[in-house]
Amino acid sequence: MKFHIVTIFPEFFRGPFEHGVIQRACEAGRIEIHVHDLRTWTQDRHRTVDDRPFGGGEGMLLKAGPIFEAVEAIWPDRNPGRRVVLLSAQGRQYDQRLAREYSGLDELLLICGRYEGVDERVAEHLADDEISIGDYVLSGGELAAAVVVDSVARLIDGVLGNQTSVVDESFGELGLLDWPQYTRPAEFRGWKAPDVLLGGNHEEILKWRRNAAREKTARLRPDLLSD
Numbered sequence: 132m133k134f135h136i137v138t139i140f141p142e143f144f145r146g147p148f149e150h151g152v153i154q155r156a157c158e159a160g161r162i163e164i165h166v167h168d169l170r171t172w173t174q175d176r177h178r179t180v181d182d183r184p185f186g187g188g189e190g191m192l193l194k195a196g197p198i199f200e201a202v203e204a205i206w207p208d209r210n211p212g213r214r215v216v217l218l219s220a221q222g223r224q225y226d227q228r229l230a231r232e233y234s235g236l237d238e239l240l241l242i243c244g245r246y247e248g249v250d251e252r253v254a255e256h257l258a259d260d261e262i263s264i265g266d267y268v269l270s271g272g273e274l275a276a277a278v279v280v281d282s283v284a285r286l287i288d289g290v291l292g293n294q295t296s297v298v299d300e301s302f303g304e305l306g307l308l309d310w311p312q313y314t315r316p317a318e319f320r321g322w323k324a325p326d327v328l329l330g331g332n333h334e335e336i337l338k339w340r341r342n343a344a345r346e347k348t349a350r351l352r353p354d355l356l357s358d
Contacts, residue, residue, distance in 0.1 A: 132287055133163045135240040136276050137201050139180055139193075141166045147277040156290045164280065165205075169193075172200040181246055190247030198242060198253050205240060212237035214259045216279070218272030219244050222261035225279065227302035229262070233279070234286035241279060243272030306355055310344040 136144065144166050148154065156162045170178040174196075181191040206213055214236055233239055242249070242258065254261045264275045284290055301309040313324035327339045348355050 132161075132234070132236065132284070133165065133238040134280050134284075135205055135238065136164070136166045136243065136273075136280075137169050137198065137205075137240065138166065138243040138271075138273055138276070139169050139245055140243075140271070140273055141168045143273045144277065148280070152285055152290060153281060156284055156287070159289070161287055161290050162284050167201060167205060169197050169201055172197040172204065184247065188247070192247055193245055193249045193253075195250035195252045195257075198249065199257055202240060202242070202257060206238075213240065214238075215240045215242065215257060217242045217244065217249065217254050217258035217261045218263070218275040218279070219248065219254070219261050220263050220268045221248070222263040224266070225262045225264045225275075227282070229260075230279075230282045231286055233283045239279075239283065241272070241276040243276050245271040302355075305344070306357075307344045308348045308352055308355070310340040311347060 138144075144164070148157070148164055153162075153164075157164060169180050173179055180193055180197050182194050184190075184192050202215055206215075209215075214233065216233075216239065218241060242253065262275075262279075264278050269275060301307070303309075313328060317324045317329060325339065327335050330336075345356075
């Protein structure tokens with residue numbers, strides 16, 4: 132799968148993608164990540180990508196022109212296997228269901244917003260989706276883009292060493308949070324790991340994990356439980 136990221140700070144991504152799962156996936160050829168400098172598609176000597184909003188107001192907006200030209204240069208043709216996503220605090224909330232949907236694509240192009248936002252014509256006429264990774268405001272879409280790439284890439288076959296990891300985890304097939312996990316020592320500062328996990332009865336362990344996952348979900352994220 133190919134990821135494209137359009138940003139005014141291409142150097143930002145030198146860190147997030149040069150470690151761990153993402154680095155190994157790139158080296159193995161499971162994914163490709165192409166970072167594009169939006170200023171490549173500017174027409175003036177100052178390489179201007181922003182301007183003041185009509186009607187007044189604080190801050191600057193990313194202009195529509197360079198973004199449209201960037202996407203159209205990267206993808207002269209659009210097809211169902213390609214999706215353009217605008218990262219914005221105003222977008223619908225990103226979740227594991229959408230990550231799974233994106234993992235089935237051939238290519239995903241992420242537009243990183245900046246300043247006070249992006250000319251609305253990008254959302255209306257260019258992007259297939261406008262998404263937010265949470266109900267808070269970031270300085271730009273670069274952090275959000277790194278989150279999306281990581282969460283999608285790990286769902287692609289062969290990226291993780293054990294693909295069942297994406298099933299038995301938070302927001303997996305059951306839609307619950309992951310069950311509580313413990314490791315050695317079995318007793319730490321007087322707090323003990325549950326006896327059932329130490330007994331070796333796999334049927335009882337599975338039963339405990341399912342119940343514990345549901346209890347933890349009810350306590351921390353009751354909104355995930357169906358009525």
